[in-house]
Amino acid sequence: MRKIFKVPNKNNLEEKIENLQGNLANIKTREGVIGYILRNQKSASVDIEDPSKMIDYAILSSTVLDSGEYMTTTFELGKVNHILVEGEDVKVLLLTIGDQRISVFMNKKVDHNAIYEDLRLK
Amino acid sequence: MSRDVYATALKSTLTEIKKMCPDINYSFIFGKDGAIIAGDEEPDALMEKTVHSFQNLAEKAAVIGELDALSINGEKGKLHISRFNKMYLVVAASPNMDTTYLHSVTNVIVPTVLKVLENIAPTPLKLTPTSLNLSPSQQLVVDTLTGFFAGSDVQIDGTHLEEWSQRLDGKDVDEVEIETIDGKKTRCRVKKINDSKRQGKKLILIPEKTCRDLEAKKGELVKVKPVAS
Numbered sequence: 597m598r599k600i601f602k603v604p605n606k607n608n609l610e611e612k613i614e615n616l617q618g619n620l621a622n623i624k625t626r627e628g629v630i631g632y633i634l635r636n637q638k639s640a641s642v643d644i645e646d647p648s649k650m651i652d653y654a655i656l657s658s659t660v661l662d663s664g665e666y667m668t669t670t671f672e673l674g675k676v677n678h679i680l681v682e683g684e685d686v687k688v689l690l691l692t693i694g695d696q697r698i699s700v701f702m703n704k705k706v707d708h709n710a711i712y713e714d715l716r717l718k
Numbered sequence: 719m720s721r722d723v724y725a726t727a728l729k730s731t732l733t734e735i736k737k738m739c740p741d742i743n744y745s746f747i748f749g750k751d752g753a754i755i756a757g758d759e760e761p762d763a764l765m766e767k768t769v770h771s772f773q774n775l776a777e778k779a780a781v782i783g784e785l786d787a788l789s790i791n792g793e794k795g796k797l798h799i800s801r802f803n804k805m806y807l808v809v810a811a812s813p814n815m816d817t818t819y820l821h822s823v824t825n826v827i828v829p830t831v832l833k834v835l836e837n838i839a840p841t842p843l844k845l846t847p848t849s850l851n852l853s854p855s856q857q858l859v860v861d862t863l864t865g866f867f868a869g870s871d872v873q874i875d876g877t878h879l880e881e882w883s884q885r886l887d888g889k890d891v892d893e894v895e896i897e898t899i900d901g902k903k904t905r906c907r908v909k910k911i912n913d914s915k916r917q918g919k920k921l922i923l924i925p926e927k928t929c930r931d932l933e934a935k936k937g938e939l940v941k942v943k944p945v946a947s
Binding site for chain 1: 767774783784786788795796813897940
């Protein structure tokens with residue numbers, strides 16, 4: 597006898613979140629991408645080329661999101677689409693999808709807009 | 719040329735940029751030391767808080783090289799902070815702002831004005847040593863100190879203390895700043911690890927109470943910075 601199970605319809609946001617890990621793993625393979633941090637309230641997934649920089653990158657990511665939140669409120673910028681921090685050597689793209697906080701670290705020549713679009717659309 | 723005249727010249731520059739980019743709502747310039755140099759309006763709490771928040775971020779950004787720029791793209795507006803030599807330009811604009819155009823305008827006008835001012839009156843802005851100068855720091859693994867005699871001091875390998883002391887021109891290091899991944903910070907007195915079984919393992923022994931305050935768990939990595947006496 598064949599049983600039919602009803603699969604609940606997933607909304608777009610849930611699908612995006614489920615795909616995030618895979619998308620980030622793909623993005624990590626691109627030339628110039630140094631790594632990423634994916635965090636939510638319960639867990640974190642980190643893939644950084646140089647493990648000795650892991651904690652510094654994690655602190656930076658957390659500070660940018662906090663400072664970004666503060667400046668967003670101060671300047672009434674509304675819901676944040678993305679934040680970009682550029683250092684002399686490396687830049688970081690930060691965005692939030694649902695409760696997932698994403699930081700992608702890359703060399704300065706990498707097109708961060710393409711990465712943002714990929715993460716946002718997929 | 720006095721600092722006032724320098725500030726007036728930069729204020730005029732901001733006004734001209736605003737004429738070229740009418741989407742700009744707010745702009746000001748501050749130095750690396752946090753001093754507000756020029757702005758649309760008189761320095762206010764908003765500017766000061768923004769600068770303070772940015773400096774805190776700049777300190778953490780040392781890992782990616784000196785901070786060149788920060789952009790926040792929001793649904794109701796954009797904020798862009800960019801570095802020009804020893805100064806930062808802050809621009810808040812509407813969401814429709816063409817950032818490429820803004821960059822092309824600011825990247826031409828601001829450096830040109832600064833260069834002209836430098837040639838007329840070299841180094842009018844004496845920027846003090848900044849809080850961006852970092853002390854050497856270490857990533858260490860948390861281990862807890864328990865029992866009645868745990869006290870409030872943390873313990874790390876004596877080699878780190880010696881190394882820091884050398885890098886700080888022989889100053890004694892008797893205090894450290896501990897920072898967790900979540901950015902929680904505390905300062906504690908420090909001494910070297912007595913327990914030979916826990917030496918040489920890149921550990922920091924932290925009393926349980928301090929661990930609870932920091933929400934740091936055993937096995938987690940923390941950043942430890944010396945505070946010289």
